Amino acid sequence: DAGVIQSPRHEVTEMGQEVTLRCKPISGHDYLFWYRQTMMRGLELLIYFNNNVPIDDSGMPEDRFSAKMPNASFSTLKIQPSEPRDSAVYFCASSINGLYNEQFFGPGTRLTVL
Amino acid sequence: QQQVKQSPQSLIVQKGGIPIINCAYENTAFDYFPWYQQFPGKGPALLIAIRPDVSEKKEGRFTISFNKSAKQFSLHIMDSQPGDSATYFCAASSGGNTPLVFGKGTRLSVIA
Secondary structure (H helix, E strand, C coil), X not given: CCCCEEECCEEEECCCCXXXXXXXXXXXXXXXXXXXXXXXXXXXXXXXXXXXXXXXCCCCCCCCEEEEEEECCEEEEXXXXXXXXXXXXXXXXXXXXCCECCCEECCCEEEEEC | CCCEEEECCEEEEECCCCCEEEEEECCCCCCEEEEEEECCCCCXXXXXXXXXXXXXXXXXXXXXXXXXXXXXXEEXXXXXXXXXXXXXXXXXXXXXXXXXXXXXXXXXXXXX
C-alpha cells in the first residue's frame, strides 16, 4: 500500500499567487482530512470530507482557502491569493469508517509564501 | 471545550530514561485518546491509543495511563532510545470518525 500521497512536497511561491495542494487518500478510505501545522498553533484541522462530501469546513481560515474532493481518490486544497502567513506544512490524512478513527497521514507539503 | 493541553513542550532524557508526556482535556464527550509520533519531514503516525474504559494500555515500551476523573492522560516511554527522538502529539475525539483535536506537541530528545 502506497499510503497517503501528497504533492508537491515543497512549494515556494510569491504573495498573491494561487497555490494548489493535492492529496490521494488510501484506497478504500472514506474520510479525508486536511490539517495545517505551524510552530505557533500546532496541528489544526482545516476541513474534512466523508464520501467526497465536505462535512466540516469551520477550520478553513478565510475565503482564500477552498477544498474539493471530486472523487474518492483525489482532493485539492487551494489558496488564492496566498499570503506569507499561509506558510506552513499542510497534511492530508485519511481514515476508514469505523469505531476508532486511526488517521493515516501523508508526508505533508511544506508551503513557503514569500 | 475542544482544547487538549499538552506538556512539556520539550524534553531531554538520557538513553534508558523514562520520559513522561502529559495531556489534559475538558470535553467529557471525548472517548478516544491516541498518541501520534512524528519524525522530521514526515507526517504523524499513530503510536498507541486508549479508550476511557481502561486506565492503562501497554504496547511494547510505550504505555498510556488514563485518569478519567481528572481528565488527564499521559505517555510513558520505557527504556528510551535515541531512535525515539521525535515529536509526540496527544489527541482526542468523541468517537467514530469525528476529527481529532491535537495537543501542541512535545519534542523529545533522547541522548546517548
